[in-house]
Amino acid sequence: MPDSGQRLPKAVSQRLSLYLRHLEALEAKQRGTVSSSQLARALGLTAAQVRKDLAYFGQFGFPGVGYKVPNLAQEVRRILGTDRTWRVALVGAGNLGTALLRYRGFRRQGFEIASVFDADPRLDGKTVAGVRVHPIGELSRVVRDEGIKLAILAVPAEAAQEVASSLAQAGVRGILNFAPTRLDVPESVRVHAVDLALQLEQLAFRVRQDDR
Amino acid sequence: MPDSGQRLPKAVSQRLSLYLRHLEALEAKQRGTVSSSQLARALGLTAAQVRKDLAYFGQFGFPGVGYKVPNLAQEVRRILGTDRTWRVALVGAGNLGTALLRYRGFRRQGFEIASVFDADPRLDGKTVAGVRVHPIGELSRVVRDEGIKLAILAVPAEAAQEVASSLAQAGVRGILNFAPTRLDVPESVRVHAVDLALQLEQLAFRVRQDDR
Numbered sequence: 001m002p003d004s005g006q007r008l009p010k011a012v013s014q015r016l017s018l019y020l021r022h023l024e025a026l027e028a029k030q031r032g033t034v035s036s037s038q039l040a041r042a043l044g045l046t047a048a049q050v051r052k053d054l055a056y057f058g059q060f061g062f063p064g065v066g067y068k069v070p071n072l073a074q075e076v077r078r079i080l081g082t083d084r085t086w087r088v089a090l091v092g093a094g095n096l097g098t099a100l101l102r103y104r105g106f107r108r109q110g111f112e113i114a115s116v117f118d119a120d121p122r123l124d125g126k127t128v129a130g131v132r133v134h135p136i137g138e139l140s141r142v143v144r145d146e147g148i149k150l151a152i153l154a155v156p157a158e159a160a161q162e163v164a165s166s167l168a169q170a171g172v173r174g175i176l177n178f179a180p181t182r183l184d185v186p187e188s189v190r191v192h193a194v195d196l197a198l199q200l201e202q203l204a205f206r207v208r209q210d211d212r
Numbered sequence: 213m214p215d216s217g218q219r220l221p222k223a224v225s226q227r228l229s230l231y232l233r234h235l236e237a238l239e240a241k242q243r244g245t246v247s248s249s250q251l252a253r254a255l256g257l258t259a260a261q262v263r264k265d266l267a268y269f270g271q272f273g274f275p276g277v278g279y280k281v282p283n284l285a286q287e288v289r290r291i292l293g294t295d296r297t298w299r300v301a302l303v304g305a306g307n308l309g310t311a312l313l314r315y316r317g318f319r320r321q322g323f324e325i326a327s328v329f330d331a332d333p334r335l336d337g338k339t340v341a342g343v344r345v346h347p348i349g350e351l352s353r354v355v356r357d358e359g360i361k362l363a364i365l366a367v368p369a370e371a372a373q374e375v376a377s378s379l380a381q382a383g384v385r386g387i388l389n390f391a392p393t394r395l396d397v398p399e400s401v402r403v404h405a406v407d408l409a410l411q412l413e414q415l416a417f418r419v420r421q422d423d424r
Contacts, residue, residue, distance in 0.1 A: 007421055007424075008421070013414060013417050013418075014414060016417075017407075017410045017413050017414060018410075020413075021407070021410070025394075079417075080413055080416070080417050081416050081417055081420040082413055082416065086412075086416050088412070094311070095307045095308070095310040095311035095314065096307070096308070096311035098307040099306070099307035099308035099311055100408070102307065103392070103408060103409075104369075104392065105392040105407070105408060105409035106408070106409050106412065108409065109409040109410075109412070109413055110413075111409065111412050111413075111416075149419060150412070150415065150416060150419065152412070157316075173419045173422070174415040174416060174418065174419040175415075176411060176412055176415055180315075180316065180317040182237075188422070190415060190418045190419055190422065192411055192414065192415040192418075194408070194411055195229075195233070195317070196312070196315060196317060196318070196406070197315075197317035197318050197320065197321040197323065198229045198230075198233070198321075199388060199404055199406055200298075200300070200318060200321070200323050200362070200364070200388055201229050201232075201292055201294055201321055201322075201323075202225060202226060202229060202404065203362065203386040203387075203388055203402060203404040204292070204293050204294065204298050204323075204362060204386060205225050205228075205291075205292050205293055206225075206386065206402045206404075207361060207362065207385045207386040207402055208293040209219055209220075210385070210400070210402065212219075
């Protein structure tokens with residue numbers, strides 16, 4: 001009974017992404033099977049936790065053999081929804097936007113930046129990392145016409161709220177927000193904020209704790 | 213006895229960063245006090261969880277009043293180690309590196325990008341976002357001379373391991389890694405990987421689950 005409408009806790013879905021990364025590394029090495037204790041060791045979890053997570057969506061290893069790597073990877077992709085390609089809009093083609101356009105990891109995980117928008121008229125019609133930049137005024141039309149449901153926000157903080165509202169109105173359902181500001185969007189829209197300073201803060205904290 | 217050598221669980225330290233963000237927003241609005249239930253509501257936690265987290269390092273609110281915002285913020289900063297400025301080395305002055313140099317959030321949270329390195333000889337001595345770029349050959353000397361303990365890795369995946377090893381040898385203790393590759397470093401060095409595709413994957417998963 002895989003994903004029969006039950007909602008996975010956030011911690012479990014985050015671990016699914018980590019399982020998938022590791023399974024993909026094993027696939028690249030042409031490894032056929034992996035045991036729950038091997039998965040656990042690689043990710044710093046207990047084997048019991050791994051078995052519990054995977055049993056959540058009906059995956060059971062074979063005693064003494066473990067899981068078949070390609071099957072398990074495919075099943076995790078299916079649960080995460082990355083067994084298909086998501087078309088994503090990118091708003092902001094500055095340094096960060098350009099870096100994101102060039103980031104190879106997105107396509108590898110099933111995300112294609114399908115259209116790019118920027119408010120700077122000097123970028124109109126220009127090509128950044130092989131993708132043509134649309135003027136911001138075309139955002140609603142293009143997003144709606146192309147049925148795009150995910151967007152990446154890489155604009156200055158001052159511009160973020162207005163863009164987020166336009167995206168929501170055009171039917172976008174999830175926003176990955178790099179702008180260091182809180183967004184006010186309808187409940188039907190999910191926002192995931194990428195707080196880069198927070199990541200550095202947590203790292204600094206761990207380093208400091210190691211020194212005790 | 214606040215941080216008397218006891219190690220905070222990772223989930224708690226992550227929530228501390230979130231408390232701090234919210235406390236800073238309250239400070240900006242000149243709010244004097246905040247209750248555990250207000251903090252809980254703002255962050256989607258239970259009031260009991262907030263009280264438990266803050267009691268961890270000896271912070272107790274006053275019944276009917278709550279916590280004093282500036283005191284609590286300062287205490288959280290002290291626990292996280294961001295009550296002082298951390299000097300950070302940035303390796304890679306391409307699009308991502310430049311975006312990170314311009315990112316205002318770092319300095320606001322106590323991080324100063326003190327030196328920048330790039331392997332591209334055309335960037336030698338050039339200034340990016342007001343900071344002079346050093347040739348990569350100077351990395352070990354500068355990091356060691358300046359006693360830098362944290363680094364941000366914004367180089368292509370192929371170059372990441374070599375740079376990480378140099379950083380570790382030069383005394384860096386924490387690396388924020390944007391390169392989509394796993395780093396092999398001594399145990400004394402903490403690596404925090406920023407996996408941008410993973411964040412998009414989790415967002416897509418949530419959006420898809422909302423549709424059920």
